Amino acid sequence: MVVTPPRRGHSGNPQREAGDEIAGLAARKAAARLLAAVIDARTPLDGLTDNEHGHPQYKALDSRDRALVRAILVTALRHRMTIAGLLSKRLEKPLPPNATALSHILHVAAAQILFLDVPDSAAVDLAVTHAKSDPRTLRFSGLVNGVLRSLARAKETELALALAATSEAPEWFSERLTDAYGTDKARAILAAHRHEAPVDFTVKADPTLWAERLGGVVLPTGTVRVEKLAANVTDLPGFANGAWWVQDAAASLPAHLFGDIRGQRVADLCAAPGGKTAQLILAGAQVTAIDASRNRLARLKQNLDRLGLTADLVQTDLLDYRPAHLFDAVLLDAPCSSTGTVRRHPDVPWTKTMADIEKLADLQRRLLAHAVGLVKPGGRIVFSNCSLDPIEGEELYRAFLADKPGTAADPIRPGEFAGVDPFLTPDGTLRTTPADLALESPGISGLDGFFAARMRRTD
Incomplete structure (x- = not known):
C-alpha cells in the first residue's frame, strides 16, 4: 500500500537533527538511489525495499522514512512519463545521457510536488541540498532549484493536461499492449495502472460477513474487496485465526477450473506463496505443493499454518521432479514477466524487456510439457x-x-462458476486485465492481468 507522508515534522521542512543531518534528506537520497537501481540496473523494487534483505541505504532508515521512500518510488514509477514530460518542458535542452543521478533527483522531488502530500518548499529544498551533496550534481543545484520551483508554480494548471496526454509506460510496453488488445483497450489498461490496486481477500466461508467486517464489497467471483485498508493486514479481524488470505481476485480464478476435486491428489507447481494451494485444500484435494525456493516454501508453510491447513511440501526444481505416483490433476502457475501486476508493481515495465518475456515464455513451455507428464491419463x-x-x-x-x-x-x-463468464475467450481460456471489472470508482475496479487455460492428458 502507498503511504502518504506527513506534511510536517520529521520528513517535512528541513530541520537540523542529531549528527547535523537534515531531516528527510537521508530518505530522499535513498529514494534517488533506489530509483537509479530500478531504472538504470533494472532491479525489482520489492527486493530493494525488503525490510530484511533490501538495499542497505533503505534498511538504514526508520520505519516512517521507509514508508516515505516506498511512497515516493511507487509514485515516481507510476507516473514516470508524466513527470518526465513536465520536467522536460522546463529544461532548455535535454539532460545529457550521463546525467542519470541528476534525473533521479528531479524525479524524486517532482513525485512529491505533483502527487504526494509533502510541502513544495520541502521537496525543492531537500532536492537542492541533495544535488549540492553529490559531486556529480553539485554544479546543477541552481538548475534543480529553478526547474522544481517552476514545476510547483505550474502544477495546478499543467498536471491534469499532462496526465490526459500521456501514457505511463515505456514505448515497448505500450506497443505490446496495443498489438495485443487494440488501441482503446490498451489505453484503458494503462489508465488503470495509474491507480493503486485495491486489496482482495479470499475467505474460507461467508464472504458477505467478511465484507462487512473488513469494510469491503463482495465481487461476483466471491472475493472480498477493500479499496483502502484501515490497518495493517496482520491487525485486521480474521488474520490471527486464519479466516482469509490476501489474493487478487484474478489469481483466485485458476483453482476453480478443476471442478470437483474432493479426494483427488492434486499437485500445485511453483506453489509459493500458497494462495492457490489453500484454495485446492479447501476444495477437498490432497495437495502436494512444489517450489524451487526453500525460502518461498517456508513462507508457504507459515501461511498454511496460520490458515490451519496442511499439504505435502516438496522443495525441488520442477523440471527435476519425478513423483512416485502420477497425480489426478496439476496446477502450473508459471513464473512469468508479471506484466499483469503493474498496478501493484509499477517497476515492472521498467525492469523487464521483450527479451525477458520471450525467455520466460520458453521456460513456461518447458515447465508445461513437464507438468503434463505428472498427471494421469x-x-x-x-x-x-x-x-x-x-x-x-x-x-x-x-x-x-x-x-x-x-x-x-x-x-x-x-x-x-460464479463470475467467470466476462473473462472467457472464444478459445475457452480465461483472460483478465486491469481494465476489466469496472465498478463505481477506479480505486475499487480492475483485476490483475491473468491468463489461464485448461487441458487434459489424453494418452
Whole structure:
C-alpha cells in the first residue's frame, strides 16, 4: 500500500537533527538511489525495499522514512512519463545521457510536488541540498532549484493536461499492449495502472460477513474487496485465526477450473506463496505443493499454518521432479514477466524487456510439457500466469496444443462458476486485465492481468 507522508515534522521542512543531518534528506537520497537501481540496473523494487534483505541505504532508515521512500518510488514509477514530460518542458535542452543521478533527483522531488502530500518548499529544498551533496550534481543545484520551483508554480494548471496526454509506460510496453488488445483497450489498461490496486481477500466461508467486517464489497467471483485498508493486514479481524488470505481476485480464478476435486491428489507447481494451494485444500484435494525456493516454501508453510491447513511440501526444481505416483490433476502457475501486476508493481515495465518475456515464455513451455507428464491419463492440467502478453498466454497455449501429442484442450464453459463468464475467450481460456471489472470508482475496479487455460492428458 502507498503511504502518504506527513506534511510536517520529521520528513517535512528541513530541520537540523542529531549528527547535523537534515531531516528527510537521508530518505530522499535513498529514494534517488533506489530509483537509479530500478531504472538504470533494472532491479525489482520489492527486493530493494525488503525490510530484511533490501538495499542497505533503505534498511538504514526508520520505519516512517521507509514508508516515505516506498511512497515516493511507487509514485515516481507510476507516473514516470508524466513527470518526465513536465520536467522536460522546463529544461532548455535535454539532460545529457550521463546525467542519470541528476534525473533521479528531479524525479524524486517532482513525485512529491505533483502527487504526494509533502510541502513544495520541502521537496525543492531537500532536492537542492541533495544535488549540492553529490559531486556529480553539485554544479546543477541552481538548475534543480529553478526547474522544481517552476514545476510547483505550474502544477495546478499543467498536471491534469499532462496526465490526459500521456501514457505511463515505456514505448515497448505500450506497443505490446496495443498489438495485443487494440488501441482503446490498451489505453484503458494503462489508465488503470495509474491507480493503486485495491486489496482482495479470499475467505474460507461467508464472504458477505467478511465484507462487512473488513469494510469491503463482495465481487461476483466471491472475493472480498477493500479499496483502502484501515490497518495493517496482520491487525485486521480474521488474520490471527486464519479466516482469509490476501489474493487478487484474478489469481483466485485458476483453482476453480478443476471442478470437483474432493479426494483427488492434486499437485500445485511453483506453489509459493500458497494462495492457490489453500484454495485446492479447501476444495477437498490432497495437495502436494512444489517450489524451487526453500525460502518461498517456508513462507508457504507459515501461511498454511496460520490458515490451519496442511499439504505435502516438496522443495525441488520442477523440471527435476519425478513423483512416485502420477497425480489426478496439476496446477502450473508459471513464473512469468508479471506484466499483469503493474498496478501493484509499477517497476515492472521498467525492469523487464521483450527479451525477458520471450525467455520466460520458453521456460513456461518447458515447465508445461513437464507438468503434463505428472498427471494421469484423463487428468486435468490448468496452466496460468499473471502476464498480459499473449506470448506467455494465448499464443503459448495454442502452440503447445499443436506441438504436444497426448494433450487436448478442455475449454472452460460459460456458467461453470460464479463470475467467470466476462473473462472467457472464444478459445475457452480465461483472460483478465486491469481494465476489466469496472465498478463505481477506479480505486475499487480492475483485476490483475491473468491468463489461464485448461487441458487434459489424453494418452
